[in-house]
Structure formats: C-alpha cells, structure tokens
Amino acid sequence: MKSMRDIKKRMNATEKTSQITKAMHMVSAAKLKKAERAIHAFRPLTEKFSRVLSRVFAGGGDISHPMLEGREVHKVLYILVASDRGLAGPFNNRLFKAFDEHVKANHPDKEEFEVAALGFKAYHFAKRRDYPLIHEDVIQMRDDVQFVDFQSLSDRFVKGYLSGSFDQVEVFYNHFVNTLTQDVKHQTLLPLEASPFIASEEENGEGTYKNIYYYEPDAKTVLFQLLPMYVVHILYGMILESKASEHAARMMAMKSATDNAKELIKDLKLHYNRARQSAITIELTDIIGGAEAVK
Amino acid sequence: MHLIVITPEGELYNEEVDYIVVSASGLGEFAIMKDHAPLISAIEVGHVKMVKGDDHVFTVVINGALEHQSNTIHILAQEAHVGLEKESAMEHLNEARKERLEENRRRTMDFLEAERELKKNIREARASKR
Numbered sequence: 001m002k003s004m005r006d007i008k009k010r011m012n013a014t015e016k017t018s019q020i021t022k023a024m025h026m027v028s029a030a031k032l033k034k035a036e037r038a039i040h041a042f043r044p045l046t047e048k049f050s051r052v053l054s055r056v057f058a059g060g061g062d063i064s065h066p067m068l069e070g071r072e073v074h075k076v077l078y079i080l081v082a083s084d085r086g087l088a089g090p091f092n093n094r095l096f097k098a099f100d101e102h103v104k105a106n107h108p109d110k111e112e113f114e115v116a117a118l119g120f121k122a123y124h125f126a127k128r129r130d131y132p133l134i135h136e137d138v139i140q141m142r143d144d145v146q147f148v149d150f151q152s153l154s155d156r157f158v159k160g161y162l163s164g165s166f167d168q169v170e171v172f173y174n175h176f177v178n179t180l181t182q183d184v185k186h187q188t189l190l191p192l193e194a195s196p197f198i199a200s201e202e203e204n205g206e207g208t209y210k211n212i213y214y215y216e217p218d219a220k221t222v223l224f225q226l227l228p229m230y231v232v233h234i235l236y237g238m239i240l241e242s243k244a245s246e247h248a249a250r251m252m253a254m255k256s257a258t259d260n261a262k263e264l265i266k267d268l269k270l271h272y273n274r275a276r277q278s279a280i281t282i283e284l285t286d287i288i289g290g291a292e293a294v295k
Numbered sequence: 296m297h298l299i300v301i302t303p304e305g306e307l308y309n310e311e312v313d314y315i316v317v318s319a320s321g322l323g324e325f326a327i328m329k330d331h332a333p334l335i336s337a338i339e340v341g342h343v344k345m346v347k348g349d350d351h352v353f354t355v356v357i358n359g360a361l362e363h364q365s366n367t368i369h370i371l372a373q374e375a376h377v378g379l380e381k382e383s384a385m386e387h388l389n390e391a392r393k394e395r396l397e398e399n400r401r402r403t404m405d406f407l408e409a410e411r412e413l414k415k416n417i418r419e420a421r422a423s424k425r
Contacts, residue, residue: 041305048301049371052362056335120406138403147373148392149399216325216336225337229358
C-alpha cells in the first residue's frame with residue numbers, strides 16, 4: 001500500500017486539476033452563450049441576403065453563373081473547420097476521422113483534391129497526413145471570428161472555383177444540434193443550389209403584384225458580385241456553428257473531467273483514511289506490545 | 296425614409312434619413328431619395344453617405360448588398376463602419392482590419408512558440424521518469 005504522504009500528494013494534485021477543469025468548464029459555458037448569440041445575430045443577415053438574391057433571380061430573367069452550374073468534377077477543395085485548441089473532447093478528432101474516411105473512400109490519388117484548413121488543429125492534421133494544402137499560413141479560428149480572418153482563403157477559393165482550379169468545394173464542420181449533441185456535417189458549398197431562391201420567390205409572390213427592381217449597374221453584374229459574397233456568408237455561418245459546437249464539446253469534456261476528478265478524489269480519500277487507520281493500528285499494537293513487554 | 300445597416304454582429308444602424316448617396320468601386324455615385332423605384336445593388340468596397348437635414352455621416356461598407364424598396368433601405372454588409380468623414384471612416388476600417396491581421400500573425404507566432412515549449416517540457420518530463 002502506498003504511504004499516506006504519497007496519497008495526500010496525489011489528492012492535492014487531482015484537486016488542483018479539477019479546479020482547472022472546473023474553471024475551463026465555466027469559461028466554455030460563457031463562450032458557448034456568446035457563440036449562440038453570434039449565431040442568432042447572424043441569422044437575419046443571411047435571411048435578408050438570400051431574399052435579395054431570390055429577387056435578383058426572379059427579376060433578372062435567365063441568369064447563369066458558373067457558381068450555379070455543376071460541372072464535371074476533376075478536383076475538389078475540402079474546407080475543414082476545426083479549432084485552434086484541443087481539450088474539446090471528440091470535437092476535432094471526430095471531424096478528422098470523418099474526413100479521413102471520406103478521402104479513403106473517394107480519393108485514392110492525392111492529386112484529386114486539395115485541403116483548406118481552418119484552425120491550428122486542422123492545419124497540423126493536414127500537415128501530418130501530408131494532404132495538399134492551398135494555403136501556407138495557419139488560418140486561425142478565434143472565438144470572435146471575423147470575415148477578415150479567413151478572407152485570404154475565401155478570396156482564393158472563390159477565384160479558384162471561377163478560374164476552374166477546383167470544380168467543387170465541400171466543407172466538413174461540426175454541426176451544433178444542442179449542448180449535448182454535435183455531429184460532423186459534410187456539405188457542398190460550390191456549386192450552389194439555385195432552387196431555394198427560386199422556390200422562396202414563388203412562395204412570397206402573393207399574386208397581387210411583383211416588385212420590379214432596378215439594378216445598379218445591371219442584373220448580371222450585381223449577381224456576379226453578390227454570389228461570391230453569399231458563398232462566404234454561408235461559410236461564415238458554418239464557422240459560427242462550428243464555434244458553438246467547439247465550446248459545447250469542450251464544456252462537456254471539462255464537465256466529465258471534473259466529475260472524474262471528484263470520483264478519483266473520493267477513491268483516494270478512502271485509501272488515505274485506510275492508510276491512516278492502519279498506521280494508527282500499527283502504532284497502537286506497538287504501544288500495547290511495549291507495555292506487555294514491560295510487565 | 297428608413298435605413299437599416301445589418302452586419303454579422305447585428306444591426307449597426309437603424310435610422311430615419313432624408314436621402315443616401317452610394318459610392319462604390321466600379322459603380323460611380325448615385326443617390327437614393329424618397330420614393331425611389333425599388334433597387335438592388337452590390338457594394339464590394341465603397342461608402343454610403345447618409346444625409347438627414349444638415350447632418351451627414353458616412354458608412355464604409357465592404358462586401359455588401361443594398362436593397363431599396365418602399366422607402367426602406369437595407370444594407371447587408373460583411374463589414375461596415377460608421378464615421379463622420381468618408382476618409383476617416385475608411386481609414387479606421389482599414390486600420391482595424393490591418394491590426395486584426397497583424398494580431399492574428401502575432402498570435403500564430405505565440406502559439407507556435409508555446410507549443411514548442413510544451414513539447415519540450417513533455418519530453419523532459421518523460422526523460423526524468425525513465
């Protein structure tokens with residue numbers, strides 16, 4: 001059996017760790033609230049944006065844009081949305097595993113795809129696996145993520161898609177269901193699905209009159225400017241979701257870590273008391289033995 | 296006339312205005328006054344002058360869409376900044392963006408440094424165990 005001092009030392013260490021995990025749990029809970037608020041704040045913008053786009057579609061006649069038309073796929077760009085820091089339970093690994101499996105199943109050749117990694121963890125993962133990256137620098141996923149942070153990437157993939165360097169852009173990210181559940185989602189970002197815009201316009205047609213819009217300078221130019229913006233908007237929405245998932249995952253991981261530490265301390269305390277009791281017993285038998293010997 | 300500027304963080308501006316003047320790269324300048332016909336435009340980089348009475352303020356917009364309909368103007372921007380003069384607003388926004396990128400780079404460096412140190416510590420801790 002370990003000595004009392006050893007057990008005490010271990011108890012102290014565990015106690016300290018549990019204090020840290022508890023603090024991290026609370027920090028993550030606060031950040032999760034913030035991330036959820038960010039999602040809510042962002043929602044009206046996306047809704048308005050797709051409404052504007054649907055109006056352009058409804059009023060602009062037959063508009064075609066390479067972003068709306070699928071073409072034969074030779075090269076795919078995968079965007080991995082992960083986090084900067086670890087200690088978030090299965091958050092990152094789940095994503096990487098899903099991506100690995102997808103690559104194994106679909107791309108035997110590394111020439112067929114490229115990867116854009118958002119967040120330190122994704123970057124190191126791509127480096128470790130030797131996946132072809134389209135950017136050299138790490139793109140950070142800060143808690144207060146802004147469009148500027150990944151603008152170098154968004155510019156690149158929009159241009160790359162339009163110039164034909166990639167024929168498809170897909171995103172892997174953690175979808176936030178609720179605090180307990182997040183799952184990896186795999187979504188196609190480009191080419192865009194045009195049907196939601198057209199369908200939504202039919203819904204709010206109302207039958208009475210249709211708004212006829214002027215376009216400045218003209219419908220085609222406006223659409224060509226708006227579509228790339230819209231794509232980046234969608235990506236930003238996914239990043240926000242991923243951020244919320246990260247904090248939720250970390251919160252749960254830290255909660256279970258704290259619980260485990262408590263359990264461990266309880267166990268250790270039992271051992272400690274047993275050790276203490278046995279030490280007392282030994283001392284007592286010593287004294288009694290000594291007293292017997294004197295008689 | 297009602298003007299609403301929406302950014303990812305929520306509404307930036309929600310006010311009554313007399314008229315606005317839009318100026319964007321590749322667009323030139325145009326004004327939207329009361330009872331203008333419905334209009335949609337895109338602003339990649341530009342600014343909007345919002346006039347009310349004798350006062351005016353500028354909003355610098357990056358990657359935004361503009362929609363005007365029945366005297367309500369929506370500006371949907373990825374980034375927007377309000378200022379008294381267009382130069383100062385633009386400058387402010389640019390500076391904020393530059394600072395942000397600079398900060399990101401610094402954080403990357405710090406992070407890599409910290410990670411290296413952590414790895415070293417882990418290695419040393421393992422070595423002492425053996």
